[in-house]
Amino acid sequence: MVRLPWPPPRLGRSSGLQLAGRVIQVRDHGERRVAGLLKLSRGIDAVNSRIGKILSWLILVVVIISATNATIRKVFDTSSNAWLELQWVLFGVIFLLCSPWTLLTNEHIRIDIVNATLPKRVRDGIDVVGHLLFLLPLTIVMIVTSVPFFLRSFGLNEQSANAGGLPQWPAKSLILIGFFLLFWQGISELIKRIAVLRGLIPDPHASAGGLHATAEAEAERILAVARTDSQ
16 A cells, blocks of 8 residues: 655745746747647738739630620631630639639638528537538549549640640649649638637638628528518
């Protein structure tokens, strides 16, 4: 049988300061780790925001090309497969390479009428689970499968099946590039959402406004009207 000393030995002031120093040291180490992850998140956000803002101007280019193609086809009764396919490629550039910017600005599609009824912490938890179990696995699968898809097309110098059309491999590379950027934006959003749940940073989307905020406000209005009617 082991006999414990009684009364138990007291920690001296120096020991207490040393223990407190250890706690502070661990806390500072954790804060440095979080600060490093948030710095990574800011870098990802800056890159995808710059790419999205620059490539969004392609919408105007697509409109001009589309209008020009339609005018030439109606007036001169002629057309070009290369210019028609260019519209599709530019649309792919906008859709795939600007999707990380859409996620960054919280303008992606949600079921707002359901999402608006949930508490803020529950919505943040849903975002974390959604990023971990759905968004990031999907982007990884798409990156892995799009690499041989692109390399095969590039190795063959694949061309359009339409006469005078464009090469196909640049368009197929957009899948790889787009999901690669979306993967890193998913990492960034996951870092920020976990930091928000831990109370380390304010919610960056709390007062962001935009179309999503408008949709949430409209959903809340519809729910309020429905509750009034039910009473």
